[in-house]
Amino acid sequence: MTTRRKFLQQTALAGAGLFVSAPSLANIFSPNSNLHVVIMGAGLAGLSAAYKLKQKGFKVTVLESQKRVGGRVFSHNIQPDLVIELGGEWVGNSHTRLQELCGEFNLELENNQFDTHLIYKDEYFPAGKWNYSENWNKKFDQIIKEYENFSDADKLALDQYDWWRFLINKGCEGRDLDIRELLDSTDFGESIRHVSAFAALAEYAESSEKNEMDLKIKGGNKMLAEKLADAIGRENILFDHKVSRVKQTDKVSVVCTNGKSFTADKVVCALPTFAMSKIDWQPGLPENKAKAIQELQYARINKRAILFNERFWKVENFDLITDEMPHYFYHATKNQKAKEGVLISYTIGEKAAVAANRTHDRYQKELETTLSPHFGKLDHLVKDQLNYYWGADERTMGAYALYGIGQWFTVKPILAEPFEHIHFAGEHIADWQGFMEGAINTGEDAADAIG
Numbered sequence: 340m341t342t343r344r345k346f347l348q349q350t351a352l353a354g355a356g357l358f359v360s361a362p363s364l365a366n367i368f369s370p371n372s373n374l375h376v377v378i379m380g381a382g383l384a385g386l387s388a389a390y391k392l393k394q395k396g397f398k399v400t401v402l403e404s405q406k407r408v409g410g411r412v413f414s415h416n417i418q419p420d421l422v423i424e425l426g427g428e429w430v431g432n433s434h435t436r437l438q439e440l441c442g443e444f445n446l447e448l449e450n451n452q453f454d455t456h457l458i459y460k461d462e463y464f465p466a467g468k469w470n471y472s473e474n475w476n477k478k479f480d481q482i483i484k485e486y487e488n489f490s491d492a493d494k495l496a497l498d499q500y501d502w503w504r505f506l507i508n509k510g511c512e513g514r515d516l517d518i519r520e521l522l523d524s525t526d527f528g529e530s531i532r533h534v535s536a537f538a539a540l541a542e543y544a545e546s547s548e549k550n551e552m553d554l555k556i557k558g559g560n561k562m563l564a565e566k567l568a569d570a571i572g573r574e575n576i577l578f579d580h581k582v583s584r585v586k587q588t589d590k591v592s593v594v595c596t597n598g599k600s601f602t603a604d605k606v607v608c609a610l611p612t613f614a615m616s617k618i619d620w621q622p623g624l625p626e627n628k629a630k631a632i633q634e635l636q637y638a639r640i641n642k643r644a645i646l647f648n649e650r651f652w653k654v655e656n657f658d659l660i661t662d663e664m665p666h667y668f669y670h671a672t673k674n675q676k677a678k679e680g681v682l683i684s685y686t687i688g689e690k691a692a693v694a695a696n697r698t699h700d701r702y703q704k705e706l707e708t709t710l711s712p713h714f715g716k717l718d719h720l721v722k723d724q725l726n727y728y729w730g731a732d733e734r735t736m737g738a739y740a741l742y743g744i745g746q747w748f749t750v751k752p753i754l755a756e757p758f759e760h761i762h763f764a765g766e767h768i769a770d771w772q773g774f775m776e777g778a779i780n781t782g783e784d785a786a787d788a789i790g
């Protein structure tokens with residue numbers, strides 16, 4: 340089967356130079372040359388680029404606007420013995436590069452799979468006691484099989500409409516359609532009416548059985564970012580350095596809001612598109628790239644972590660999809676040893692924007708309304724709450740990129756094109772788009788393109 344990664348490369352190459360790769364410097368300079376590369380952003384894409392470039396012998400400087408590495412990998416200790424993820428959560432079984440890096444840095448990956456419970460139309464169905472209709476399950480298996488034989492033209496055609504329309508056209512209806520919308524929208528962060536049918540089908544057809552919700556790094560996913568930072572050398576990573584201007588001549592000058600400026604031979608821009616749009620590019624970005632940056636939306640996701648005095652849900656592998664406001668719950672402290680436990684209420688799209696503005700008291704009432712009819716009174720068990728709304732994150736204004744109708748094969752390759760001395764990286768241009776794995780892949784690809 341042609342995977343998204345391979346297919347994107349093929350179409351890009353065939354597509355009238357859509358993907359104009361910069362000439363590799365490896366041919367010009369020795370791998371141990373002392374060229375200076377500035378990397379903008381210390382998320383997984385920027386860190387992976389810096390790590391690989393350093394291994395190749397380049398001098399690297401990573402400029403990061405925040406006071407920490409990891410970016411959208413944002414592990415947080417809600418109490419000393421309990422760590423939760425406010426950003427990237429699951430490592431997929433198919434995410435081989437991330438797993439390799441964990442091996443290299445002696446990080447342990449733990450099982451983080453769940454068996455999903457359901458609340459639908461006020462009725463509660465424990466895991467294993469609900470399913471799609473037999474008819475739809477059969478059809479969906481068939482759809483996934485058919486994808487293996489899709490031609491490139493079939494894939495391009497799929498990108499012309501949305502995943503909700505695709506499901507309807509394939510005969511998904513009623514309760515099956517309602518539940519697919521609830522579940523699939525958690526993957527994309529917005530209603531599936533906004534998601535390219537190609538992006539969705541490719542993800543489901545190429546993913547592991549649990550749709551890449553398989554593992555997580557023991558102690559928090561940020562451990563990988565920290566290990567990468569150690570390997571790059573902490574002295575090469577500068578916090579509180581927000582890039583505001585990038586000026587290219589025969590070299591590149593990168594200027595930060597704190598007045599510091601850096602001269603580099605090459606630059607890796609590993610920033611989300613919203614952050615890119617705030618930079619003064621001299622000369623200006625090519626028109627098609629500037630337009631692509633304006634066109635791409637990011638999904639609104641809200642994570643509300645609720646710390647309970649005890650794990651009333653009983654089983655460690657608990658998650659729950661609901662047709663109510665809190666949308667999706669999962670046990671965010673699975674197998675972490677403590678009496679307390681955290682459920683994260685994960686909302687998307689409009690619901691996320693509403694959830695973000697709720698006070699703790701009001702949200703507790705939403706919890707009671709949704710959960711108490713099935714799990715008993717809970718308010719006396721709530722110990723604390725914490726909310727992070729990605730839709731208002733000043734760097735991304737969303738959780739991850741959302742490829743809408745007709746954008747996968749047009750907007751994405753343009754965003755990936757290098758511009759003179761600048762190479763781009765980040766989850767938004769990855770084949771594993773929306774994943775930590777994708778961020779790492781693009782960072783390493785940018786490093787390889789440089790040398």
Ligand SMILES: Cc1cc2nc3c(=O)[nH]c(=O)nc-3n(C[C@H](O)[C@H](O)[C@H](O)COP(=O)(O)OP(=O)(O)OC[C@H]3O[C@@H](n4cnc5c(N)ncnc54)[C@H](O)[C@@H]3O)c2cc1C
Pocket residue numbers: 379380381382383384385402403404405408409410411412425426427428429430431580581582583609610611614640642729734735737738739764765766767772773774775776777778
């Ligand atoms: C809620 C949520 C859930 C997710 N769930 C999963 C999941 O389950 N599994 C999974 O694999 N992935 C998941 N992801 C996606 C994953 O976290 C991202 O794909 C990945 O971390 C993105 O890495 P990046 O390096 O491309 O970008 P980022 O991590 O955003 O890195 C960009 C960096 O640039 C910095 N920056 C921004 N502007 C400037 C500037 N002007 N100057 C200098 N620095 C700047 C930022 O502070 C940031 O550190 C999730 C993300 C979110 C938000």
